Amino acid sequence: MKKKFSLLALVIFMLSIFTVGCASKNKADNSLEEIKNKGEFIVGLDDNLPPMGFRGENGQIVGFDIDLANEAAKRMGVKAVFKPVDWDGVVLSLNNKDIDVIWNGLTITEKRQKQIDFSKPYLENRQVLVVKSDSTIKNEKDLKDKVLGIQLGSSSEIALNSKPDVVKSLKEVRKFSNNTEALMDLKASRVDAVLVDEVVGRYYISKQPNVYKVLSEDLGKELYGVGIRKNDKTFKEELDKVLDEMKKDGTAAKISEKWFGENIVK
Template sequence: MRLNLFFLFLVITVMLMGCTSKDKVDNSLEEIKKKGEFVVGLDDSFPPMGFKDENGEIVGFDIDLAKEVAKRMGVNVKFKAVDWDGVLLSLKNKNIDVIWNGLTITEKRKKEIAFSKVYLENRQIIVVNNNSSIKRKEDIIGKIVGVQLGSSSENALNSSEISKELKEIKKYSNNTEALMDLKAGRIDAVILDEIVGRYYMEKKPGVYRILEDDFGKESYGVGIRKEDVKLKDELNKILDEMKKDGTAKNISEKWFGEDIVTR
């Protein structure tokens, strides 16, 4: 009887060890290099991070960063537009390898995916028309406010007490549509990323105005599957190298006119 119990215990132990070893296997980096590319999931209407130019080519700040990282990894990079509201599912289902498109690091998202080191800081701003009577955050009470569906802007707004006192929160598939409705007077304000807001303001001077108040700061990181530890480590290593040798600075100055990359 004791022998049988010992044998049973031994079998279970071996099985558990096998499962544990299997769970710990991480071929993420090897698989990327074997297929010769990694696929970046993004919202391709999110300037200046990633968007289509007049020729239909996807360009942007994050695009340039990802291309340089891929070059240093010795692989190509492919950009795949996905529904932003379901971008985490696309990553988990392995339809894409990483999310690299102004992705905000949140505690909720950290429960589902891993992140690279922070490479950019941002804040959620309030944009109104230049001739609007809205001066402070409290002035949007009773107004119609637009946000991008599934964005950190939506989360920031919903987490505030003011959200309960708005006339309506109108949700858009992208920020471009929200700002177009703002310009047309169909909504009173838009909550969005500062980098996006300032990019549009440069394109359309005198149309919009940013309030001094905001809905909080945030940090950007590359979204990676939790099990892809080797890929995450390689991304972090290369991003650190790009910061040290000035490459990240040059890319930042190209898109923002100054170095805003987090060191």
């Protein structure tokens, strides 16, 4: 009798595991279907990050990542809706389902990979130092006793913290809510240098070539990807497929040439 009871208990236990597993799998597999039913996916971004995503002259959000997201959404049969969020809390916004993706020059880091999933990398970037055109700063060693500006919660902050000797040598690290404010303070000589994504730094320099310059030395290389919730597997698979198609047929290259003057898509 005890053997029969034990066998029955084991069967019930195994069925419960199978049921829970299937339910979890089905929940994950519904992510693409949910997006299709909504007819849109919500993109969380910092709308002050030229040329990735920013406000144009008419107040609309434009940029390299904006064009990529719109094209990807079109191919998926939905539309992209852009929602500005606090960048320092953007991962929390994604996991709380306030947004569906983070698509805004998002660096793939080990810490973020523990919290969210990523699309395949689509852009390679560097962390560079931007200084005024007449600055005597030539490399990271020259930052000793200087004031450095960075964006709060950005990959620049992560790159800086990976170099404790540099941090220790600085007079001050001044944190800003966005790179635009940091570079404005650089122009006004309130900071001595700004650590920023190269794609962002070079965009600003192209607009004001006599004001800023980028140092040749970098503080680390990185890859950009689209941030996705860990359970949204089918949505990620479809997005990766669409991004691959855009690279193969030259659409991604055209978007890159529009914003950077060359194809830098990985």
